[in-house]
Amino acid sequence: MAAVGGGGLPAYALRRLLLAIPVLFGVSVLVFAVLHLAPGDPAAIMLGAQATKEDVERLHRDLGLDQPLVVQYLRWMGQVVQGDLGRSIPLGRAVLPEVLLRFKATLVLTAGALAIALVLGLAAGIISAVKQYSWLDRLSMGVAVTGVSLPVFWTGIMLIIVFALQLRWFPSSGMSSPYGGSGVADVLWHLVLPAITLGTASAAALARLTRSSVLEIIRQDYVRSARAKGLAERAVIARHVLKNAINPIITVLGVQVGFLLGGAILTETVFSWPGLGSMMVRAIQARDYPLVQGGVLLIATTFVVVNLAVDLLYAIFDPRIRYD
Amino acid sequence: MTIRRVWMIALVIVAVVLASGAGAAPPKDAIVIGLLAEPVTMDPPQITDLNSARVTKRIFEGLVAQELGSYKLIPGLARSWDISKDGLTYTFNLRPNVAFHDGTPFNAEAVKFCFERQLNEQGPYYKTGTYPYVKGFLGNVQSIEVVNPLTVQIKLKAPLTPFLQYLAHQSLFVYSPDALKKHGKDMVKNPVGTGPFKLETWEPGVKVVLARNDQYWGGAPKIRQAIYVPIIEAQARLAAIKTGEIDLTIDVPPDSLESLRKDPNITVAESNSSAVWYVALNTRHPILKDKRVRQAMNLAINKDAIVRDILKGTAIVSSGPMSPVYGPFHEDKTTRYPYDPDKAKALLKDAGYPNGFEVTFFVPESGSGMQQPVEMGTVIQAQLLAVGIKAKIQTMEWGAYLKKYLDAPDMAEMSWNPSIGDPDHVTYMLLSSDRFPPAFNAGFFQNARVDELLRKGRTTVGDAERAAIYKEAQRIIADEAPWIFIDHGRQIIIHRKRVQGFKLHPNFDLVLSQVWLQ
Numbered sequence: 001m002a003a004v005g006g007g008g009l010p011a012y013a014l015r016r017l018l019l020a021i022p023v024l025f026g027v028s029v030l031v032f033a034v035l036h037l038a039p040g041d042p043a044a045i046m047l048g049a050q051a052t053k054e055d056v057e058r059l060h061r062d063l064g065l066d067q068p069l070v071v072q073y074l075r076w077m078g079q080v081v082q083g084d085l086g087r088s089i090p091l092g093r094a095v096l097p098e099v100l101l102r103f104k105a106t107l108v109l110t111a112g113a114l115a116i117a118l119v120l121g122l123a124a125g126i127i128s129a130v131k132q133y134s135w136l137d138r139l140s141m142g143v144a145v146t147g148v149s150l151p152v153f154w155t156g157i158m159l160i161i162v163f164a165l166q167l168r169w170f171p172s173s174g175m176s177s178p179y180g181g182s183g184v185a186d187v188l189w190h191l192v193l194p195a196i197t198l199g200t201a202s203a204a205a206l207a208r209l210t211r212s213s214v215l216e217i218i219r220q221d222y223v224r225s226a227r228a229k230g231l232a233e234r235a236v237i238a239r240h241v242l243k244n245a246i247n248p249i250i251t252v253l254g255v256q257v258g259f260l261l262g263g264a265i266l267t268e269t270v271f272s273w274p275g276l277g278s279m280m281v282r283a284i285q286a287r288d289y290p291l292v293q294g295g296v297l298l299i300a301t302t303f304v305v306v307n308l309a310v311d312l313l314y315a316i317f318d319p320r321i322r323y324d
Numbered sequence: 325m326t327i328r329r330v331w332m333i334a335l336v337i338v339a340v341v342l343a344s345g346a347g348a349a350p351p352k353d354a355i356v357i358g359l360l361a362e363p364v365t366m367d368p369p370q371i372t373d374l375n376s377a378r379v380t381k382r383i384f385e386g387l388v389a390q391e392l393g394s395y396k397l398i399p400g401l402a403r404s405w406d407i408s409k410d411g412l413t414y415t416f417n418l419r420p421n422v423a424f425h426d427g428t429p430f431n432a433e434a435v436k437f438c439f440e441r442q443l444n445e446q447g448p449y450y451k452t453g454t455y456p457y458v459k460g461f462l463g464n465v466q467s468i469e470v471v472n473p474l475t476v477q478i479k480l481k482a483p484l485t486p487f488l489q490y491l492a493h494q495s496l497f498v499y500s501p502d503a504l505k506k507h508g509k510d511m512v513k514n515p516v517g518t519g520p521f522k523l524e525t526w527e528p529g530v531k532v533v534l535a536r537n538d539q540y541w542g543g544a545p546k547i548r549q550a551i552y553v554p555i556i557e558a559q560a561r562l563a564a565i566k567t568g569e570i571d572l573t574i575d576v577p578p579d580s581l582e583s584l585r586k587d588p589n590i591t592v593a594e595s596n597s598s599a600v601w602y603v604a605l606n607t608r609h610p611i612l613k614d615k616r617v618r619q620a621m622n623l624a625i626n627k628d629a630i631v632r633d634i635l636k637g638t639a640i641v642s643s644g645p646m647s648p649v650y651g652p653f654h655e656d657k658t659t660r661y662p663y664d665p666d667k668a669k670a671l672l673k674d675a676g677y678p679n680g681f682e683v684t685f686f687v688p689e690s691g692s693g694m695q696q697p698v699e700m701g702t703v704i705q706a707q708l709l710a711v712g713i714k715a716k717i718q719t720m721e722w723g724a725y726l727k728k729y730l731d732a733p734d735m736a737e738m739s740w741n742p743s744i745g746d747p748d749h750v751t752y753m754l755l756s757s758d759r760f761p762p763a764f765n766a767g768f769f770q771n772a773r774v775d776e777l778l779r780k781g782r783t784t785v786g787d788a789e790r791a792a793i794y795k796e797a798q799r800i801i802a803d804e805a806p807w808i809f810i811d812h813g814r815q816i817i818i819h820r821k822r823v824q825g826f827k828l829h830p831n832f833d834l835v836l837s838q839v840w841l842q
Contacts, residue, residue, distance in 0.1 A: 040723035044730075044762075046372045047456050048692070050743070050753065053762050054459035062454045090364045090372065092453060092512035101528060157559050165563040172563035178356045178531050178551045178570070272556045274529025282361060287723050 013312065020304045027300040028080070028293070032073050035289050041065075042089045042287040063089060076293065085297070086290035088283070095294040099276060103298055105175055106275035108187065109267065110260045112195030117202035117256065122249075124203070125210025129218060130237065140207060147204030152263050156197040156270035163193055173272040194271040198263050202256045209252050213245040220244075246317050254310030258303050350568060353841060354549035355823060357834065358561050358573035362529060362554040366515035368497040369442045369455045374692070377494050377743070378834045379552055382534055383425075384497035384517030387416050387435065388488060392827050392835055394651065395598075395745030397488060401430060401498060401518065411483030411785055412466075418474045422541045424500035425522040432476040436468045437501040439478075443468075452508045461490045483783040485790065486746035493744055520545045520837045529554065546840035565590065565818050571841075572819040572826070572834070578636035581816070589821050595828040597815045598649050599693055600642060600750065601739040602807035603685075603704065604767040609734050611681050618805040620671035622661035624711040625704055629663070631811050634699050639811035644802045645750045646794070647812035649830040652787060653747040655795040658802035661809070668711045680712025686729065686736035691722040693739040695813060701737060704808070730761040738766070739813070743831055747794045752778045755801060769806035 043059040044051065060066045064075065079086050085095035124140040131137050164172035170193050171177070176186050217223065218241055226240045227233070265277030272278065276295055283291040315321045350356060363376035368384050371377055389400035402416035422430040440447055442455035443462050464487070466479040480487065490496055503516035515523050520542065521534035532552040538544045553570065555561045558577045564570045566587065576584065585592050605612045605621065612618060627641045640647075643661070648654050672680065687701035688694055698719060705715045715735065720728060729736050742749045753759060756778045757770040777797040784790050802809075815828050822842040829835055 038724065039727050040721075041727055043456075044726050045723050048372065048726075050457060050460060050749075051763060052460045052463070054463065055456060056762055058459060059454055059456060087509070089454075090370075092365050092367065092370055092509060098528065105529065157557065160557070160560050160563050164560070165566060168567050171569055172567070173555045173557065173560040174553055175530060178553045179351050179354055270557050270560070272529075272554050272560060274527070274554075278556065279529060285721075285723055 009312070009315070013308065016308050016311070020301070020308075023304060024297065024300055028077065028297060029073070031293050031296040032076065032289075033069075035287070035292055036069055036072070038287075040287045042289065045286055046090055076290070080297070085294035088291040089288045090286050091288070091291065095290050098279075098291065099294045099298050102274065102276040102279045102295075103302075105273060106261070106264050106268070106277060108175070108191065109194055109198060109264055109273055109275055110257065112191045113197075113199035113202065113260050113264075113267075114253075114257065116195050116199030117206055117260075118253075120199070120203035121206025122210055124207035126214055126237065126242070128207065128211040129214035130233075132215065137211075141211070144204035144207045147200045148208075150200065152197055152201070152266040153270050155200055156194070156267060159193045159197055160270070175274050194267050194273050197270070198260060198267040201263065202260060205256065206249065206252065210245070210249055213248050214241055217241045217245045243317070247314060250310055250313050250317065254307055257306045261299055261302065350571065351549075353547055354551055355547050355572060355836065355839065355841060356551045356553065356570045358555040358564055358570040359552050360554070360575060361556060362552070363526075363532060365512040366523065366526075367453055367511045368499060368515075368517075369438075369458070369495045370453045370512065371494050372456050374741070374832055375554075378832075379532055379534070380497075380515060380517075381494055381519075381833055382521040382550065382836060383515045383519045383523060384494065384499055385519050386493070386497045387418075387491045390492050390745055390829070390831075392829060392838070393595075395489070395649070395830060397492060397745075400492070401435075405488075407488075407785065411485070411783065412480050414478045414480070414487070415471070416476050416478070418476065419541060420474055422518050423539065424503070424516050424518055425537060426500050426503055426516045428500050428502045430498065430518050431473045432470040433473070434501050435476045435498055436470055437504075438498050439465070439468050439496065441504065442495075449504060449508075452504065452511060455495070457493075457495045461493065461495055483785075485782060485785055486744065486748040489744050489746040489749070521550060524549070542837070545837050547836065550836055565820070568820060571823050572817065574815075574817055574832075574834075576816075576818055578638050581636060581638070584818055591819050591821055591823070593817045593819065593826060593828055595815050596640060596647055596649050596830070597741070597813055597832060598647050598745075598750070598830045599739060599741045599813040599832075600645055600647060601639070601693070601695055601700075601737075601810045601813060602642070602645075603810065604729075604733075604736050604738055604807050605805070606732055606734050606767050607770070607806055608732070608768045609683070611677065612683070612734065614675045615804055616671045616675040617677065618808075619659075619661065620668040620675070620711065621708065621713065621808050622805050623664045623668035623671065624713070625661075625707050625808055625810070626663040627661075627810055630700055630703055634696055634703065635811065635813075637814075638816055639695070639813045642809040642811050644798045644809060645754060645807075646747060646798060650747055650750075650794075652791045653794045655798035655802075658799050659805075660802075661805070665707075665711050672711060672713075677712070680714065682714045682716065683734040685715035685717050686725065686733045687717050687719045688722050688725040688737065689719050691725065691739075693741045693813065694722075694737065695739065695811075697737050700810070704810075729766055730764075732761070732768070733766070735808075736766065738764075740764075741832060745831065747790070748778070748782055751794060751797055751801070752782060755806060767806050769804070771800060771804055774800050774804075 043056050087094055128137040128140050160172050163170045171190050175190050223240055226236045268275045268277035269281050280295045359375050361375050363379045364373050365371055365376055366380050386400050387402040388397050391398045401419055403419050404417045406415045424430055441449045442458040464481050464484050466481045469477045471477050500516040504511050507514040520537055520540045522537050524533040524535040526532045534550040536545050536548050555564055561573045562576045562580050565573050584590050605618050607613050631639050631641055643658055646654050688697050701717055705717055708715050754764055755769050757775050759765040760768055774797050777793050781790055781793040815832055819826055824842055825839045
């Protein structure tokens, strides 16, 4: 992660960004190949039973699908490097503004889920470690194991049935009320159930990791010294234990962001959240090649950037790490 | 920041969030409709899906329209029309003083413009879209002529009676030529028509808001706004209609219908539809080519049980391709296949397969109009096994399935919701030998008399003559059993009691012009 040549942090960041280009290129080849080699034909899906042979052929020609795959790929790449992701096949809309618009909603959901994962995960993990083998520890680790094991769609539907249908505390779907109500409070109100759904598994994973990480540090000599010099337990944990336990947690957090972006696809479908995920599911079903390719590229780029950010964060939390 | 302060802030946020939800009540003059997904496109000739059609049919109109609740054609943007004796020239007298939502006048030039945009590949606006149905619906058109501003004449290459019904399909609806010239490819999100509603806002993935067109030639609708929200998950749609978040929706889990019928705030509206659900049998398969085998397979399946237990009464048992909604064209007196495994076994023995045989059976995991394909496929498989036929199920995702379906499978599930109200659009489309794959006669059914009748039906003018033709075709088709006939899905619309005057239409449209809110 660290030990690299001269130039300091900016040069390191730049080198990492340049390295992202071959990664994204690989992603583009892979997603293009998988999509186009998978059975299914956007024209046939659009036309359904009313299709005439002439219409299928004409649509293939108009969409450029009659060309060899390599030609299709190069044509698409030619557009991509100019910042044009093409046009969605059934939607007829330009892909780039469409995926960016949807991505905003996905970021809101992911941020909400991450907040829940952080708050619940850190709290449960720290409490478990500090009160090791207490009933609190057993309870929170039990809940964590359950949380990791629950599939997102099941949690989501259960939350809808209990909190939307029975208790009527929260809306069942969407990101805002169809009428009137808009603004931050409205979005937050709609965010609660999907964020819990998506954040639960990450919270559980974080809790387990935080617990073991804190347990490791808490046994170190300098923690004992800190206690010996009379610091309050809360200060010992916050200043000495957590600060040193944080790096593995940040690493996992970076991975969790990728996990959340992936999990968002299911959560968005269950809650009809207007994000990239619910749009991608529909695009895959329709074999909407340009839209899926654009969406995957955007997600891959995000993942690369998040990973870079995580690597840079290490230096902030652990001054021993130098990018020089 | 102390921990206590963090907790205080968190509590305030939770309180604000909960309070904000409590006050939201549906407005008095706006209807909120929960769709399965948002519209794909609002450019009429590019629409291929039901969600788009359900919204855009409020914005645009065709030259002719269907009477609400049936396929009977009534005047739309054309006040009247005349068809020449040879069936080649259609003359339409257009409604005067009709304007598009952008204020430009509707006239014969607009009709010509809209049709030629998709038809003329060299035309200046051809590249503004892709037109999935142009060959099917306009391929037979020779020319479109403006006789005068309020008269347009369409000449066909050959007589084609269903053409008039095509004009009631959204792909031949009329939009503002000015709007198209202005928006080009972005017409897909900037619809400008003549209909009772116009687009107010479309937030992708969030909602579509239509506003009443106060200048509508047929009288402004009673409701001020129609708001469409996508709710993908069936349980979420159920929750939303029960709690009153939405006023009207479709496709809730069949299990929930009983509790919905008992709910004092909810009406469950039902009617037959034009849909048909069947298992196509490959009539070129060495065993399935024998009519007795296909009839035996029909007798082996307990269709009543499928409709009752799997579909929970949301369908009626089918005995042919055309559902009863085709009224005078529907033939009721056909060969029937009641559940009779003994007779099925006897027929198989007759055909030389006393111990049955093996076939592969394609089943999609889900799909447009496919009801519960896996559960239904499993029951069909078990019941075929009871008479000795081993059907090996292969399940596939819908997009892959559509391709494999046209690859000559032994037997394969399919459903069809015709968007055109002409009997031709079920029978000819699915069972004529002109429509072998890549068109949709996937079982290669070919019967000389049926072919003759279906071709004749396309060119014959006059409902009585056509009814006789289609009735004979249905009798032969039922007897030949090219499919295992399973069911015709019923339309089920769930709405809050405050929605008044709602009426179902056989092709799954959600018409709002006559609806009001209490």
